[in-house]
Amino acid sequence: MITVAKALDAIFDLVRPLGTEEVPLADAANRTLAAPITASRLQPPFAASAMDGYALNGVEADPEAMFRVIGESAAGHGFHGHVGPGECVRIFTGAPMPDGADRVIIQEDVERKGDLITLARKLDTVPHVRPAGADFAPGDTIPAPRVLSPADLALAAAMNVPTLTVTRKPIIALMATGDELVMPGETPGPDQIIASNAFGLKALIEANGGHARMLPIARDNADSLRTAFDLAADADLIVTIGGASVGDHDLVGDVAAELGMEQSFYKVLMRPGKPLMAGRMGNAVMIGLPGNPVSSMVCGHVFLVPAMRAMLGLGTAAAPRKTAILAAPLKANGPREHYMRARVDGDEITIFDSQDSALLSVLSQANALAIRPASDPAREAGERLDYLPI
Numbered sequence: 001m002i003t004v005a006k007a008l009d010a011i012f013d014l015v016r017p018l019g020t021e022e023v024p025l026a027d028a029a030n031r032t033l034a035a036p037i038t039a040s041r042l043q044p045p046f047a048a049s050a051m052d053g054y055a056l057n058g059v060e061a062d063p064e065a066m067f068r069v070i071g072e073s074a075a076g077h078g079f080h081g082h083v084g085p086g087e088c089v090r091i092f093t094g095a096p097m098p099d100g101a102d103r104v105i106i107q108e109d110v111e112r113k114g115d116l117i118t119l120a121r122k123l124d125t126v127p128h129v130r131p132a133g134a135d136f137a138p139g140d141t142i143p144a145p146r147v148l149s150p151a152d153l154a155l156a157a158a159m160n161v162p163t164l165t166v167t168r169k170p171i172i173a174l175m176a177t178g179d180e181l182v183m184p185g186e187t188p189g190p191d192q193i194i195a196s197n198a199f200g201l202k203a204l205i206e207a208n209g210g211h212a213r214m215l216p217i218a219r220d221n222a223d224s225l226r227t228a229f230d231l232a233a234d235a236d237l238i239v240t241i242g243g244a245s246v247g248d249h250d251l252v253g254d255v256a257a258e259l260g261m262e263q264s265f266y267k268v269l270m271r272p273g274k275p276l277m278a279g280r281m282g283n284a285v286m287i288g289l290p291g292n293p294v295s296s297m298v299c300g301h302v303f304l305v306p307a308m309r310a311m312l313g314l315g316t317a318a319a320p321r322k323t324a325i326l327a328a329p330l331k332a333n334g335p336r337e338h339y340m341r342a343r344v345d346g347d348e349i350t351i352f353d354s355q356d357s358a359l360l361s362v363l364s365q366a367n368a369l370a371i372r373p374a375s376d377p378a379r380e381a382g383e384r385l386d387y388l389p390i
């Protein structure tokens, strides 16, 4: 058995960053930017008013001074004359500052009668002008790689870049295995249960920028498993669920090996998730997850998401950890790194009493996996513990 850190490194050795594709800006949310975005324009392209009011020469802006309104500058329709001494221009937010004006007096500080305005006795000192290029200038970039946020997309649009170069989404085939499984909505036989794991994993994959393809459930026999592997052959990553342990019906490893899977490792010193396996299978990487529902989701967070991030070109790093203060004492841990279902509120972490890896109801109440290192000694309430937000 190898450690979690070694298993993750072995998975990073198996995966490669994928190629790129061009996508329209409107379809680029949450995609991974593969080439920097470069502005070819200045924003704002002109000095612009930040408020509705009157544009004038700031040196003349004395309390109670009077000005004549000689025109109007609105967003999209600037004033193209010159503002001379004693003159001002009615101006609106986003409009170009007219020549000769460098300050905007907000309309709340102005009394207007016909074409004349009088400034208030007390004026704020802010010029309310956005200089040309205050936001960005030609050559400014949004660096890659990064997962594109809503703000990045708005910025790319403002830079007038209509299509972006992103990393291709990893195609991940999800292969549930087991004679006991039926799909949600079907009627299970007396010895059957509903296949749940692939649904959680699909959501996890898609939230992290992958494309999950759910295969038909493979049965616990070699022919059915071969057919399912065949359907998965063009995926970047083949994720099997279940059939990974040592029972007579746990055939995934054997069938994968028969189909040419070069195994990198089998079994990890972690809890849950011990019977994890990984290897190379043709052009794809194969990760075999344990069948217990919580085990498969924990391995999804600890291995699958970092593997996907590596494929997306986002680097090879373990899932980022945080720390919180233990709400109650903990007994010493055994020899496997333990990922315990827990709830973080504020800075405090409460570990659930029940840690059975079959209990999805507990996982669904959890927002964290508390991480106990192998052979971690007993802990007191108030000590800090690492956790993965989930």
Ligand SMILES: Nc1nc2c(c(=O)[nH]1)N[C@H]1C(S)=C(S)[C@@H](COP(=O)(O)OP(=O)(O)OC[C@H]3O[C@@H](n4cnc5c(N)ncnc54)[C@H](O)[C@@H]3O)O[C@H]1N2
Binding pocket: 176, 177, 178, 180, 181, 193, 194, 195, 196, 197, 198, 241, 242, 243, 244, 245, 246, 247, 250, 272, 273, 274, 275, 289, 290, 291, 292, 293, 295, 357
């Ligand atoms: N003698 C031993 N028995 C077991 C060991 C061991 O070391 N020695 N390891 C245990 C551990 S740890 C785990 S984890 C499980 C994992 O076994 P498998 O990966 O072979 O998984 P299955 O036996 O196929 O299923 C386990 C459990 O999960 C249910 N399951 C499977 N797939 C799904 C699915 N898609 N949706 C919902 N539930 C699923 C399945 O019905 C079983 O109840 O092995 C232990 N045994």
Ligand code: MOO
Binding pocket: 270, 271, 272, 273, 274, 275, 290, 292, 295, 357
């Ligand atoms: O490791 Mo199993 O994954 O304990 O449930």
